[in-house]
Amino acid sequence: MMEDEELEFVEDLEAILNLTPEVQLAIEQVFPSQDPLDRADFNAVEYINTLFPTEQSLANIDEVVNNIRLKIRRLDDNIRTVVRGQTNVGQDGRQALEEAQKAIQQLFGKIKDIKDKAEKSEQMVKEITRDIKQLDHAKRHLTTSITTLNHLHMLAGGVDSLEAMTRKRQYGEVANLLQGVVNVIEHFQKYMGIPQIRQLSERVKEAQSELGTQILSDFEESFPAQGSKKSGGPSIVLRDACLVANVLDPRIKQEIIKKFIRQHLSEYLVLFQENQDVAWLDKIDRRYAWIKRQLVDYEEKYGRMFPEEWCMTERIAVEFCHITRTELAKLMRTRAREIEVKLLLFAIQRTTNFEGLLAKRFSGCTLNDGPGKKTETPLEPTNPFLEDESGEENASEKDEDLDRPKKPKAPDNPFHGIVSKCFEPHLYVYIESQDKNLGELIDRFVSDFRTQGPPKSGTDEGGAVLPSCADLFVYYKKCMVQCSQLSTGEPMIALTTIFQKYLREYAWKILSGNLPKTSTNSGGLTISSLLKEKEGSEVAKFTTEELCLICSILSTAEYCLATTQQLEEKLKEKVDKSLMERINLTGEMDTFSTVISNSIQLLVQDLDAACDPALTAMSKMPWQSVEHVGDQSPYVTSVIMHIKQNVPIIRDNLASTRKYFTQFCIKFTNSFIPKFINHLFRCKPISMVGAEQLLLDTHSLKTVLLDLPSIGSQVVRKAPASYTKIVVKGMTRAEMILKVVMAPHEPSVVFVDNYIKLLADSNPETFQKILDMKGLKRSEQSSMLELFRQRLPTPPSGPDSGSSLSFSTPTPEQESSRIRKLEKLIKKRIQ
Numbered sequence: 001m002m003e004d005e006e007l008e009f010v011e012d013l014e015a016i017l018n019l020t021p022e023v024q025l026a027i028e029q030v031f032p033s034q035d036p037l038d039r040a041d042f043n044a045v046e047y048i049n050t051l052f053p054t055e056q057s058l059a060n061i062d063e064v065v066n067n068i069r070l071k072i073r074r075l076d077d078n079i080r081t082v083v084r085g086q087t088n089v090g091q092d093g094r095q096a097l098e099e100a101q102k103a104i105q106q107l108f109g110k111i112k113d114i115k116d117k118a119e120k121s122e123q124m125v126k127e128i129t130r131d132i133k134q135l136d137h138a139k140r141h142l143t144t145s146i147t148t149l150n151h152l153h154m155l156a157g158g159v160d161s162l163e164a165m166t167r168k169r170q171y172g173e174v175a176n177l178l179q180g181v182v183n184v185i186e187h188f189q190k191y192m193g194i195p196q197i198r199q200l201s202e203r204v205k206e207a208q209s210e211l212g213t214q215i216l217s218d219f220e221e222s223f224p225a226q227g228s229k230k231s232g233g234p235s236i237v238l239r240d241a242c243l244v245a246n247v248l249d250p251r252i253k254q255e256i257i258k259k260f261i262r263q264h265l266s267e268y269l270v271l272f273q274e275n276q277d278v279a280w281l282d283k284i285d286r287r288y289a290w291i292k293r294q295l296v297d298y299e300e301k302y303g304r305m306f307p308e309e310w311c312m313t314e315r316i317a318v319e320f321c322h323i324t325r326t327e328l329a330k331l332m333r334t335r336a337r338e339i340e341v342k343l344l345l346f347a348i349q350r351t352t353n354f355e356g357l358l359a360k361r362f363s364g365c366t367l368n369d370g371p372g373k374k375t376e377t378p379l380e381p382t383n384p385f386l387e388d389e390s391g392e393e394n395a396s397e398k399d400e401d402l403d404r405p406k407k408p409k410a411p412d413n414p415f416h417g418i419v420s421k422c423f424e425p426h427l428y429v430y431i432e433s434q435d436k437n438l439g440e441l442i443d444r445f446v447s448d449f450r451t452q453g454p455p456k457s458g459t460d461e462g463g464a465v466l467p468s469c470a471d472l473f474v475y476y477k478k479c480m481v482q483c484s485q486l487s488t489g490e491p492m493i494a495l496t497t498i499f500q501k502y503l504r505e506y507a508w509k510i511l512s513g514n515l516p517k518t519s520t521n522s523g524g525l526t527i528s529s530l531l532k533e534k535e536g537s538e539v540a541k542f543t544t545e546e547l548c549l550i551c552s553i554l555s556t557a558e559y560c561l562a563t564t565q566q567l568e569e570k571l572k573e574k575v576d577k578s579l580m581e582r583i584n585l586t587g588e589m590d591t592f593s594t595v596i597s598n599s600i601q602l603l604v605q606d607l608d609a610a611c612d613p614a615l616t617a618m619s620k621m622p623w624q625s626v627e628h629v630g631d632q633s634p635y636v637t638s639v640i641m642h643i644k645q646n647v648p649i650i651r652d653n654l655a656s657t658r659k660y661f662t663q664f665c666i667k668f669t670n671s672f673i674p675k676f677i678n679h680l681f682r683c684k685p686i687s688m689v690g691a692e693q694l695l696l697d698t699h700s701l702k703t704v705l706l707d708l709p710s711i712g713s714q715v716v717r718k719a720p721a722s723y724t725k726i727v728v729k730g731m732t733r734a735e736m737i738l739k740v741v742m743a744p745h746e747p748s749v750v751f752v753d754n755y756i757k758l759l760a761d762s763n764p765e766t767f768q769k770i771l772d773m774k775g776l777k778r779s780e781q782s783s784m785l786e787l788f789r790q791r792l793p794t795p796p797s798g799p800d801s802g803s804s805l806s807f808s809t810p811t812p813e814q815e816s817s818r819i820r821k822l823e824k825l826i827k828k829r830i831q
Helices: 002-017 019-031 044-051 054-086 087-168 169-188 195-222 237-248 248-266 266-269 281-302 312-334 342-359 395-406 420-426 426-451 467-486 490-514 529-532 544-574 577-582 586-620 634-653 658-682 688-706 723-744 748-758 766-774 778-791 811-829
Strands: none
Touching: 002 490, 169 778, 195 237, 195 248, 248 266, 248 312, 266 281, 266 312, 281 312, 312 342, 312 420, 342 420, 342 426, 420 467, 426 467, 426 490, 467 490, 467 544, 490 544, 490 577, 490 586, 544 586, 544 634, 586 634, 586 658, 634 658, 634 688, 658 688, 658 723, 658 766, 688 723, 723 748, 723 766, 748 766, 748 778, 766 778
16 A cells, blocks of 8 residues: 555656646756756666666765765755745735735826826817917918919900000010910919909900911911012011910911911922923932022021021921922823933932931921831941952952942931932832843853853962852942832842842852863773872872862852851841841852852762772772782772872862861761772672781771871861761771671681671671671571571660661770781781
8 A cells, every 4th residue: 555655646746747848948948957857858767877887886875875865955955945935925925916006096196187187288279279270271362362363463464465466466575475374374274164254265365366367467468379489578577476376376387387388389399390301300400409599598588587496497398308209209100111220320319318418407306207207227337248358459449439329328317218219119120220230240250250261270269259259249239228228118129039039040150050060981990000000190080170160169159158148137137127027048048058068079079989990999909819918009099199189179279168178078088988898898808918908908098088187288287076086987997897807707606796896787788798708608608697696686675776786886995906906916927
């Protein structure tokens, strides 16, 4: 029973001592302690193990027990002291609470007194401010009344004065008075319900109407619509009348301007009637000379009569332009058959010059939204199509001539097209003329080429851009500048079509049409002729002049390609945005790209065909009877000779187009190496010594091909990485074929595995060609082929798997190491 009670006591004690984490955290913050006994997760067993970690430490158990008992007594004393100190706490607390309640009651009474006094003070302030507000309202109303009465007095007096001055035509005083009366009337808009105010407003309107009618009548008398130029002429009265018109209805001002300009230009309509000789395009200068004189005369006589903000000089010039455009359009429709290109261009040139003069003199502020607002993007100061020929004298002179006509044109001309727009329907004459001129120009280029012949080798002309190309694009620029000054609409599209037509004709007639034709007959070389030939005794299919011509055509086609792209960009800048999509010279650029490809292919075919007889001789040599390895074979010497003959000429003539020379080298290599490997398979049977000789020849050709871009050049350049990769890959395959041929075919398993490892070719036909080169019999080949098929790795399954397998090929470093070992072996045998 005692034990049970003790257990229950311990459990109750633990339940009491298990505090919540929040309480435990607060205790640790208030009473921080490092004593393990104060930890919430105190474990008696761990604590005892800490005190007595070993059996030897149990010797101090009495001392530890005494220390713990001492701590317990101290804790009991502390608890006892705290408990005794809390004996009188309750009584003291009650006493403090009572004192606090009394203090609160006293405070509440004081606050109530303060509130009552505040309410009384607020009532007193309201009574004081009520009188002040009344005084403020009275003052405001009094001020408004006085102001209104003053305005009413001014309005009444102003209306009377206005009526009297109107009858006396005292426009100078009326101008100032009328503006003031109108401003005062605006203050009485909310009082229009009062009859007297409404009556004054109606009198002001009547005075304005009477002024408008009277001023128009005065101008009509001074500047009658018919008869002589003027009756009374300019006067101070009319000048003041214009000031009054500024205040009146805007329609009065517009009517004055309209009648005056109509009267001022009436003589022009008579002098340049449709049936007059001076009305035709060849005398268009007289129209512009007449208006210049009229503007000068206006400035002298009437310049001070009209206010400056009316811009009367500009209005007269603009109305003259509108009339001229209408009259010229009507006249050209009537006499359309008489319009010639030179006459049309002359009229357009004089008209655009006049429009440029207007832009320098006037701002264009009076132009309405319409054709007069049309602006033209100025042409670039440099020729965008002749950047590569800026040093040529002829091109620079033509550029200067082409730049001169646009100098009178301002960078942003608001008057552009205000007259010249009438010529746009007749620009077909100009387009047809340019079509004819370009056709004659192409024919002249063809004739000159036939007469002068291709560029001579050994001169600066060899491989250079044909001069006719620069002449063509100079003419194109001239046409584009002229047409863009006339119109940026459909005529520009028509001109673009003409450009496309003759770009294609130039590409086919001048470039493709003059490419040398390849001959179909191919001669072969015998072994004896190869052994007896001397260097340089064999003639290539194309002469040096023909090679230079091909390079020159290639360079010209590249120049035309780049310049055509610039031409397309400039045309899109000149044409309206809505028509930009219709300008597309991609087809013409593709045509020049085709010429470039054909030129490169001709150069490749020529060098390739020159090497064919040597490769044929290689395949016919008795490689089985070769007894020792010597220097490179005669066919290798022949191939190197042809390369050294052709490549330096091509490289020098393509110096300005280095990328196409690189393409030539790549295409020749891609054509020569497969052909060399095919002829290599025809060399059968081959002895071990013959294979070693072929391997030496292959290495010699590989060295020449790697140096192909810089062969025969004083300046040695590193070949492009893409080209080197092609040569190394192709010639390494040829070397691996010969290494397989040199390997013994017994044991068969080793031979087949070595073939698969070196060539990485799963085609049985290739393997059979290797066996033919080794001279094996058909029975031996059958067993070897069967073993080859068995030893092939299993092809990967899936969509990516194909008929041929992919093997890991040796790296170029490994192959070069093997080649060096083979060379050492060959040298030892030779010694």
